[in-house]
Amino acid sequence: MPAWMLKIGNAFYQSFIMADRWKRFLSGLGVSFTVTLGALAIGIVLGVLVAIVRTQHDQQKTGQKPNRLISVLNVICEIYVTVIRGTPMMVQLLIMGLVIFAASRNLIGIAILSLGINSGAYVSEIIRSGIMSIDPGQMEAGRSLGMSYPVVMKEIIIPQAIKNILPALGNELITLFKDTSLVTVIGLADLTKVAIQIQAKTYQAFMPFFGIAAMYLIVVMILTKLLGILERRLRRSDRR
Amino acid sequence: MTDVNSQGSALIRVEHLTKKFGDTLVLDDISEHINEGEKVVIIGPSGSGKSTFLRCLNLLEIPTSGKIWFNDQEITSQNADINKIRCQMGMVFQHFNLFPNKTVRRNITLAPVRTGRMTQEEADQKAMELLQRVGLQDKADDYPASLSGGQKQRIAIVRAMAMNPRVLLFDEPTSALDPEMVGEVLEVMRELAEDGMTMAIVTHEMGFAREVGSRVLFINEGKVQEEGTPEEIFSHPKNPRLQDFLSKVL
């Protein structure tokens, strides 16, 4: 066996096999998934709430006196979206982990909350654009038939909006998954952190970092494939 | 269907209706009424406020001031149940506004079922009856995207009719149609008129207005500047603005 092959084999052994290190990569991947899903849940809830406030505000009819409560909520939502989109995610994580929740040891909770709040700002814009993309005539037709605002939203507007924004929401999910690598800065043992720790132990950089790059890539490719299938299914059920 | 006694009673009464968008005055102190069984045709130049007037009647636009009664109930009052009132006032739009995510059948049955007026079975049966009347029963399971403009508008009329409304409001129902499809939609409207339906129709189809209308309103600059029978309006217009308008469209 040539020497270079031995060297690669040895590096692989040290990085993944020795001391059951592959288990640590798996648990790191698990942490990254958990953070992604938790943050997505928070992001969608926040996103829907902010989107409803902002569309309600935008759709207030001219010539009527504006609703005070909605105006106030709208300002709060605007500040939220501006601040979150205007600052780097890593800085937001550092502030959450090392300032606001400096005393807390619940690192995964902090990570989920930070990424969720971040994602909510982007998701709200996606959902808002989805609702705005629907012809106002749809709401008018629904209301003219005597149906209430929530019923028309649920039966007519939201189903059409979701279909329009599904690709954008899918992108957000993928971005979120990749961004979980930033939670390393607050000390959470996600996939990236595991690679850094193992590199520090073994002095092997190539294997752990190319290894996790491959893992991120494979997960993203699987997600892309699944989203494509979902989209095609939705379009077909529409028979358009 | 029209009963002679109800001919005189106003189904819709409008008093001092004013509508502003921001600082622009669109409707300027209009008082009008629509009697049971009447077919009121509304004409006037573009931007004169015809649509706004019609849309105020079912509160798609909120009047800036003035009062509207429907069936002796003030619908502009704070505690009027607007959804319940709209159940009795159908509206047909220029651009049809069918729901693209629902089949033709669901487009028609959605509102009767979701407002609790009919069960799904009753609504389905009603939908098929009405579709048969407009000759589109074989389209029940199609999606709107596969229909022609004329078919879409006939479905939109059926959708409004499925609620058993007391009045139908039409806002330029044929303006977005290719010329060869205008006839089929007007034909459906003509049949509704013959059945005694109360109708308010904004249209540029002067021939139809003359034939079907029982009264014509000429709206210009936010006011009803002249009104009368089709004969009076089209053959003996008095207001110079109306004469000018007719000379352009006839």
Ligand SMILES: Nc1ncnc2c1ncn2[C@@H]1O[C@H](COP(=O)(O)OP(=O)(O)OP(=O)(O)O)[C@@H](O)[C@H]1O
């Ligand atoms: N939502 C709105 N906001 C601001 N201005 C409006 C709004 N809707 C209508 N207008 C204005 O009010 C005026 C009357 O509009 P309206 O649509 O009632 O006219 P119309 O007689 O129906 O015209 P057309 O024949 O072109 O349909 C127009 O000047 C229009 O620009």
Ligand SMILES: [Mg+2]
């Ligand atoms: Mg109009």
